[in-house]
Amino acid sequence: MAEDYDKIKQAGGDLIAISVDDQAHAWSMGQTTGAKFNLLSDVGHKVIDQYGVLNAAEHDGIAHPSTFIVGKDGLIKYVYIGKNPTDRPTDEMIVEEVKKAGGAK
Secondary structure (H helix, E strand, C coil): CHHHHHHHHHCCCCCEEEECCCHHHHHHHHHHHCCCCEEEECCCCHHHHHCCCECCCCCCCCECCEEEEECCCCCEEEEEECCCCCCCCCHHHHHHHHHHCCCCC
């Protein structure tokens, strides 16, 4: 995702990654991957619970890999919830969905 962030921006979108890790670990991950986008910490699972993507089978309470595209009107335009850690939309699919949504909020 970090590699195609510029393509998402050019399509009118932006990217926020949310993790159950604490702030220090999220920051470290951003540094390691060279992420240009925001990495947010959700240690208390508030966002994960609100979006209904908690992976109850995982003992650490991590989320299913999930992608939400929010339109400029604040409405969710696209949702992809993976069944396992490698089940994710391609970056190309995300760029196309951002374009279909007319950009993202």
